[in-house]
Amino acid sequence: MKWxxxxxxxxxxxxxxEAELGYSLPPSYRWWVKKYGNALLEGTEILKLAPRDLREYVDADILYIHRLPRHLQSFWSN
Structure with missing residues (x-):
């Protein structure tokens, strides 16, 4: 396994x-992004928080996905 x-x-x-999403992120996820930020696990990117100036372009960013039209968000739930 590659990390x-x-x-x-x-x-x-x-x-x-959290303000844009309208809810608090789980404490374990908050800890993870503060410690590691983002990562690839076996070539799959783990959802992250990108820097503000890149959020419109980083498709693994939580807010990027949140801002997508509803019918496109289903891609990430599979």
Whole structure:
């Protein structure tokens, strides 16, 4: 199994994401993104919080997916 660690996120990114999503992220996920940020596991990207200036372009970003029209979000639930 290959693990490629990314870069930790800042607390204010998490606060902004929670405000837009309308709910708090689970404590375990908050810990994970603060410690690891993003990662690839066996070539699959784990959902992350991208820097503000990249959120419109990073398709593994939680807010990018949240902003998609509902019919396109189903891609991520499979």
């Amino acid at each position: 490629h660690q990314g870069h930790p996120v800042e607390e204010d990114w998490i606060v902004e994401a």
